[in-house]
Amino acid sequence: MLKLPSMSSRQLTNLLERGGAVLARQGKTDHAIYSRVVEGRRFSAPVQMGKKTLDPVYCKRVLRQLKFSDGEIQQLLK
8 A cells, every 4th residue: 555645735736746746737627637558548637736734645646647557656756
């Protein structure tokens, strides 16, 4: 079972960008849409912006929606 620390929105977006995800768009709401291409398929996930702390469960859900494996997540956290 992979344990993630709680992190801010900025830390999560930096983590996503290091993993190859890109900002697809940001609308007028407090969510930004990040996307990532894995094996020729594009996956997207919304990320809450402007939060000082995000729940670790939420962070893990975003990473899973973008198809990050446990190994990739551990490499990004180092």
